Amino acid sequence: MTIGRFITFEGGEGVGKSTQAQMLVEALRLRGLGVVQTREPGGTPGAEAIRSLLLDNSHDWGTRAEALLFAAARSDHVEGLIGPALDRGDWVVCDRFIDSSRAYQAGGGEWSDDAILSLHTLGSHALMPDITFLLQAPIKEVAERLHRRDGDNSDRIGGKPADYHARVAEYFRQMALSDAERFVLIDASGNPEEVHMRVMRAMAPFIGEGG
Ligand SMILES: Nc1ncnc2c1ncn2[C@@H]1O[C@H](COP(=O)(O)OP(=O)(O)OP(=O)(O)O)[C@@H](O)[C@H]1O
Numbered sequence: 001m002t003i004g005r006f007i008t009f010e011g012g013e014g015v016g017k018s019t020q021a022q023m024l025v026e027a028l029r030l031r032g033l034g035v036v037q038t039r040e041p042g043g044t045p046g047a048e049a050i051r052s053l054l055l056d057n058s059h060d061w062g063t064r065a066e067a068l069l070f071a072a073a074r075s076d077h078v079e080g081l082i083g084p085a086l087d088r089g090d091w092v093v094c095d096r097f098i099d100s101s102r103a104y105q106a107g108g109g110e111w112s113d114d115a116i117l118s119l120h121t122l123g124s125h126a127l128m129p130d131i132t133f134l135l136q137a138p139i140k141e142v143a144e145r146l147h148r149r150d151g152d153n154s155d156r157i158g159g160k161p162a163d164y165h166a167r168v169a170e171y172f173r174q175m176a177l178s179d180a181e182r183f184v185l186i187d188a189s190g191n192p193e194e195v196h197m198r199v200m201r202a203m204a205p206f207i208g209e210g211g
């Protein structure tokens, strides 16, 4: 008998989070588990509306408004979807969560980690994932994937300068190193099936396949 777990995928733009989240959801469902698949910013109608505001290139939000909007979207998402799913005993697989705010708005931006976590306490009862997969792959490989998918287009945050994204990547890495119980570092290079195998190897103890 397994209990529902809250699993998040984190990492920089285009590293393969959505692809791996989808593959994990299918693998868990094949094992008969109830799984809710979701993403941030978004996941509920209210949070999806905030997503459009945040990522649309038509308005350049200041760093304060940006962090507050991400926290507001997350609050609606936790209250409307994630919390109820976990209460039912379902598994939740989420593409990005609080660690993205820590990496992008604190690591890449001007907020402190404490400030971001305080907003999370106010907005979302400080809910933390049970397992966080941090996907990492060489910049060149990821750039090729992004170019194949998006051409020269990017959203407001994806289009920020390379040094911003380098700070975000380093912050993700530091978070993972300082919380090795929750984070699992995944080598996201190679084809999607190879990456999925690495994720499933790390999942084995949680789904009773640890041998
Ligand atoms: N292991 C892989 N090898 C090659 N291509 C991949 C791999 N994983 C994902 N892709 C492709 O790379 C692109 C980015 O993948 P995906 O959308 O899963 O990344 P993401 O991290 O969720 O992106 P974003 O940060 O923009 O949401 C997609 O076109 C996807 O099909």
Ligand SMILES: Cc1cn([C@H]2C[C@H](O)[C@@H](COP(=O)(O)O)O2)c(=O)[nH]c1=O
Pocket (backbone or CB within 6 Å): 013, 014, 040, 041, 055, 070, 096, 097, 098, 099, 100, 101, 102, 104, 105, 157, 158
């Ligand atoms: C949750 C969250 C996200 N972001 C940024 C990261 C990305 O640039 C976009 C989300 O789009 P994608 O579908 O994952 O590419 O938003 C952020 O800055 N802070 C956050 O908390």
